[in-house]
Amino acid sequence: MIKTIIIDDEPLARLIIMEYLKQYDDIEIVAECGDGFQGAKAIQQHQPDLVFLDIQMPKLTGFEMLEILDEMPNVIFTTAFDEYAIKAFEKNAVDYLLKPISKDRFEQGLSKFRNAFANQNNGSSTTTTVEKVAAITEEESLERIVVKNGSQIKIIPVQQVLFLEAYDDYVKIHTKDGVFLKNKTMSSFEKQLDPKQFVRVHRSFIAKVDQLAKIEPLEKESYIATLLNGEKINISKSGYARLKQIIGL
Numbered sequence: 001m002i003k004t005i006i007i008d009d010e011p012l013a014r015l016i017i018m019e020y021l022k023q024y025d026d027i028e029i030v031a032e033c034g035d036g037f038q039g040a041k042a043i044q045q046h047q048p049d050l051v052f053l054d055i056q057m058p059k060l061t062g063f064e065m066l067e068i069l070d071e072m073p074n075v076i077f078t079t080a081f082d083e084y085a086i087k088a089f090e091k092n093a094v095d096y097l098l099k100p101i102s103k104d105r106f107e108q109g110l111s112k113f114r115n116a117f118a119n120q121n122n123g124s125s126t127t128t129t130v131e132k133v134a135a136i137t138e139e140e141s142l143e144r145i146v147v148k149n150g151s152q153i154k155i156i157p158v159q160q161v162l163f164l165e166a167y168d169d170y171v172k173i174h175t176k177d178g179v180f181l182k183n184k185t186m187s188s189f190e191k192q193l194d195p196k197q198f199v200r201v202h203r204s205f206i207a208k209v210d211q212l213a214k215i216e217p218l219e220k221e222s223y224i225a226t227l228l229n230g231e232k233i234n235i236s237k238s239g240y241a242r243l244k245q246i247i248g249l
């Protein structure tokens with residue numbers, strides 16, 4: 001059986017997908033969820049083969065929900081917003097279905113999934129869903145960061161970020177409420193954060209400009225910055241040059 005989860009904040013949209021799936025004897029709907037928080041829990045619990053996922057949902061978007069998963073299922077996105085979904089998901093997801101979803105279009109999407117699923121079972125899949133999501137989300141401006149804090153999900157508005165620090169395969173998100181780990185690269189954050197507010201000052205640090213209290217020379221054309229909260233971060237020669245362009249040092 002193909003374990004399937006439907007995640008959409010619109011009950012009617014969930015009902016339509018459930019009706020379309022009734023004709024398939026090999027598909028089992030193991031959960032239906034009304035938001036990304038419920039969806040993340042259901043995915044971790046059931047480990048589905050396929051997820052029908054809405055994008056714009058309250059509390060947690062489809063993108064944000066996928067970012068906090070440990071293992072990624074196959075995803076067919078369902079959305080009413082074609083301005084960004086069509087071009088992006090056509091290349092990076094199993095498929096996207098534009099609402100209102102016709103039965104013919106639904107069957108096309110399911111057929112794409114079956115082909116992808118068969119390839120995965122044969123060991124010929126080359127691109128994971130997490131890679132696909134990263135390719136999409138790196139093109140978007142970041143307004144908040146979603147992290148897992150134990151069993152809890154925390155949403156951090158970028159305004160609350162003090163600075164970011166590289167930490168092995170993770171990034172430490174420093175805030176006044178504490179430090180949180182995100183499984184993402186510094187380069188990804190650098191591309192998504194507002195360059196007028198956040199500057200890559202060192203290979204290991206991204207500084208928030210309004211948190212800088214003072215900058216002092218260190219050695220060999222490197223510098224050290226003291227933040228408003230008293231913490232210190234390193235600044236490289238190239239990072240200092242970027243700062244000069246932003247704040248006119």
